[in-house]
Amino acid sequence: MQVGDLRSSSTGTLQPSHTHHQQHLGESLEHQQEQQQQHRQQQQLSELAATARAGHVDHLVRCDHQVGGHKPEEGKGKPLFQQGAFVFKPLPVGDPRSFHELLFYERIFDLKTPSTPGTAAIAHEMPLPRSEDVQELRLLVPKFAGVVLADDDSVEDLTKGNNSYLKMEDTSASFRKPCIADIKMGIQTWGENASESKIAKEREKYPPQQTLGFRVVGMKVYNATTDVFQPYGRKFGLGLDESTVAQGCRTYLSTDGGASIQREVLQLILVKLRAILSWFERQRSFRFYGSSLLLTYEGAAQAGAPPAVDVRMIDFAHVFPIVASDNGSLGRDDGYIHGLTTLIRVLEQL
Numbered sequence: 001m002q003v004g005d006l007r008s009s010s011t012g013t014l015q016p017s018h019t020h021h022q023q024h025l026g027e028s029l030e031h032q033q034e035q036q037q038q039h040r041q042q043q044q045l046s047e048l049a050a051t052a053r054a055g056h057v058d059h060l061v062r063c064d065h066q067v068g069g070h071k072p073e074e075g076k077g078k079p080l081f082q083q084g085a086f087v088f089k090p091l092p093v094g095d096p097r098s099f100h101e102l103l104f105y106e107r108i109f110d111l112k113t114p115s116t117p118g119t120a121a122i123a124h125e126m127p128l129p130r131s132e133d134v135q136e137l138r139l140l141v142p143k144f145a146g147v148v149l150a151d152d153d154s155v156e157d158l159t160k161g162n163n164s165y166l167k168m169e170d171t172s173a174s175f176r177k178p179c180i181a182d183i184k185m186g187i188q189t190w191g192e193n194a195s196e197s198k199i200a201k202e203r204e205k206y207p208p209q210q211t212l213g214f215r216v217v218g219m220k221v222y223n224a225t226t227d228v229f230q231p232y233g234r235k236f237g238l239g240l241d242e243s244t245v246a247q248g249c250r251t252y253l254s255t256d257g258g259a260s261i262q263r264e265v266l267q268l269i270l271v272k273l274r275a276i277l278s279w280f281e282r283q284r285s286f287r288f289y290g291s292s293l294l295l296t297y298e299g300a301a302q303a304g305a306p307p308a309v310d311v312r313m314i315d316f317a318h319v320f321p322i323v324a325s326d327n328g329s330l331g332r333d334d335g336y337i338h339g340l341t342t343l344i345r346v347l348e349q350l
C-alpha cells in the first residue's frame, strides 16, 4: 500500500504526509495490514481444512501429462499434481480465480453451497444454474472430488496458504499412451470483470482467436514407431493461424510422425464435440471465458478394438452466469459456440 492511499484508510484518522515520522507510521500500518492479511489467510486455510470434504492427501507427484496451464519452469506458479486416478489443481488462498473455479464445481456437482469461506464470500457471483443445464454438464467436465489439503508440502507453502487443491478426476488415468490437446475456447479469453490492460494483453496474445474462436494451448502426441511422446508447447499453438490450424490438428491426430491420421479417433472426437455443441445451443446458465476443451485419445490402441477417446471441458476460472435481458430472455454463449463450430468444421475437413 502506498502512503498516499492512507486517506482512504478505514481508520479515517491518518492523512498522507511526507514527514519521516508519518512515513514510518505509514510503513508500520502497511506492515500491520500485511500481518492482518496473512492472519486472515491462515484463518481461511484452517477453516478450509475443517470444511474440506475430501480431507488430507500426501505424496502427491507432479502430473506427467500436463500440457497447458501454470508451470513453474515457465515462471507461472504451481503446476498440477497427480495421485491414482485423480489430479490436484492448486487452490492458492487469496487468488480469486481459483475460488471462482471451486464455486463453479460446487454449483455443478450440487455440493452443499457454499462449502468453503473462499466461496461463501463470492457465492452471489454465480447464482444457482438451471438444473436441466447442469445434469448434462456434469458429464462434460471432470468429476469433482472436493478440496484437499496436502500434508507434505513445504512449510513455506503452508505459511503462504498454498497447500490446498481441487481434487478431480484425471481424465487421462485410463489411457496407456494418452495423446492430449488443450484447446482454449471462445472468442473472448478474459472475464467480464477484466481490466483494460488484461483485455489488451489477451487481444494481442493471439489475434486469430477472434476469427477461429479457439487456440491450441498445448499438446502431447505419442509416436508409436519410436515409442516417444512429442510435446507441443505454447509457441506451437500461438504459431498456428487460420491457414495452418488444420495442419496443427493433423499433427495431433498422427501417431506415426505425420504419415497418416487416426481416422476413427477423429470421428469419435467429432461425435463428442457435436454433443458439447448441442449442450451449448440449449443451455442458458453460463458463459465460459478462457476455458478449455481437453482432448485425449489412446495412442497405443489394440488392433481391432475401438480407440478410447475422451473430450472434457476444463479450466473454469472465468465462468459467468448468463443474466436475463430487459425482456427477460436469456442469451447463449455465442463466443464458445463460434469456436466449437469452427473447430468442428476444421476437423471435418481433414
Ligand SMILES: Nc1ncnc2c1ncn2[C@@H]1O[C@H](COP(=O)(O)OP(=O)(O)OP(=O)(O)O)[C@@H](O)[C@H]1O
Pocket (backbone or CB within 6 Å): 065, 066, 067, 068, 069, 070, 080, 087, 089, 142, 168, 169, 170, 171, 172, 180, 182, 218, 292, 294, 314, 315, 316, 317
Ligand atoms: N481433470 C484433468 N485431468 C487430466 N489433466 C488435466 C485435468 N485438468 C487439467 N489437466 C491438465 O492440466 C493442464 C492445465 O489445466 P488448467 O487449464 O485447468 O490449469 P490453469 O493453470 O488454470 O491454466 P491457465 O493458466 O490456462 O488458466 C491442462 O492443459 C491439462 O493438461
Ligand SMILES: O=P(O)(O)O[C@@H]1[C@H](O)[C@H](O)[C@@H](OP(=O)(O)O)[C@H](OP(=O)(O)O)[C@H]1O
Pocket (backbone or CB within 6 Å): 069, 097, 189, 190, 205, 217, 234, 290, 317, 318
Ligand atoms: O496460456 P498463456 O498464453 O500462457 O496465457 C495465460 C492463460 O491465458 C491463462 O488462462 C491466463 O490466466 P487467466 O485464465 O486468469 O486469464 C494467464 O493470464 P495472466 O497473465 O493474467 O496470469 C495467461 O498468461
